[in-house]
Amino acid sequence: DIQMTQSPSSLSASVGDRVTITCQASQDISNYLNWYQQKPGKAPKLLIYDASNLETGVPSRFSGSGSGTDFTFTISSLQPEDIATYYCQQYDNLALTFGGGTKVEIK
């Protein structure tokens, strides 16, 4: 089974900061990597699909990159409404796997 290692597990940054989260797959997953945002008490929301494609309606300050085993999620300018936990997720034959999550807080 493919394992997803996400880091850091938490971070604190100031409004306007650039925030970067990484996700590493245990084997090559091509670009089969998605990113989600989950706010407290809410269901997750898809932000980025297939490593770098922005879901419709998602602000352009969110972006993703990478392929193979190493992936990056970036918030170019952190906003107060971005406080949430972010998850990466890979998909391969008959399984989805989520990373452990990154909790983003405002400093």
Add this chain to the structure above:
Amino acid sequence: EVQLVESGGGLVQPGRSLRLSCAASGFTFDDYAMHWVRQAPGKGLEWVSGISWNSGSIGYADSVKGRFTISRDNAKNSLYLQMNSLRAEDTALYYCAKDSSSGWAAVDYWGQGTLVTVSS
């Protein structure tokens, strides 16, 4: 508007069974794969099971394989999860989730979840 409404959660004793249901609306149900994803209190997301549009492909997490069974009824726009031999570690909020494709890809819509508590 896509809507996914879960039901069937509750308090159950270890070793007993429970069946979750998900009523889908607002999209052509039999065009898309569907999943169950769970989240234990204060923990991260865990994929539980997925089923392709025509039930031809089904997958399970190792943690539930042999105990849980996913199914769908396209005529009723409904997804199900039969959970047997429940354990304390199955306690979680269970989300019904729509895939963005007919197979396995991204989850583009989520329900609000139904809480399953396994305790004596």
